[in-house]
Amino acid sequence: MREASDMDTVSTSALAPDPASLRRVCGRFATGVAIIGARTAQNQAVGLTVNSFGSVSLEPPLIVWNLARRSPNAGLFTVGAPFGVSILRAGHDDLARRFAQPLPDKFAGVAHWRCPAGVPYLQEALATLACAVVQAEPVGDHLLIVGSVREIAASEGDPLVFYGGAFARLAA
Numbered sequence: 677m678r679e680a681s682d683m684d685t686v687s688t689s690a691l692a693p694d695p696a697s698l699r700r701v702c703g704r705f706a707t708g709v710a711i712i713g714a715r716t717a718q719n720q721a722v723g724l725t726v727n728s729f730g731s732v733s734l735e736p737p738l739i740v741w742n743l744a745r746r747s748p749n750a751g752l753f754t755v756g757a758p759f760g761v762s763i764l765r766a767g768h769d770d771l772a773r774r775f776a777q778p779l780p781d782k783f784a785g786v787a788h789w790r791c792p793a794g795v796p797y798l799q800e801a802l803a804t805l806a807c808a809v810v811q812a813e814p815v816g817d818h819l820l821i822v823g824s825v826r827e828i829a830a831s832e833g834d835p836l837v838f839y840g841g842a843f844a845r846l847a848a
Contacts, residue, residue: 737825762801
């Protein structure tokens with residue numbers, strides 16, 4: 677580990693970091709990229725890109741992710757609501773970008789399937805998790821969403837990685 681004196685300084689202020697500096701520093705943590713799928717009351721498929729996904733507990737199986745409170749989809753994630761996670765493969769940068777945009781039908785032309793609850797999953801996902809919301813709490817400017825994992829599936833391959841504000845690949 678490097679000495680603190682060797683590290684680049686983003687802010688020398690004793691005050692809380694500004695949002696841009698915090699984003700830059702947190703961008704030093706590589707993450708995977710996933711699409712969260714849900715459905716509206718009218719059974720319309722909804723999908724959004726996240727890299728704020730992680731495992732919380734193995735017993736019981738719980739995952740966590742967060743969503744901006746200002747998102748037009750925030751109201752879909754109430755206690756008991758089903759949702760799905762499609763973890764993206766390396767090379768799926770285009771899908772991550774597509775589902776991050778405010779498009780009327782993000783699933784149009786994208787290979788996907790729906791479970792009996794109507795939740796959409798990407799056909800070519802590296803892994804999928806079928807979940808239900810057990811907690812959705814406002815924390816700062818986001819909703820912290822905890823999901824109970826009901827079913828899982830995975831295949832072999834490399835994940836899509838996000839680092840430093842860009843998509844990256846794992847080094848061999």
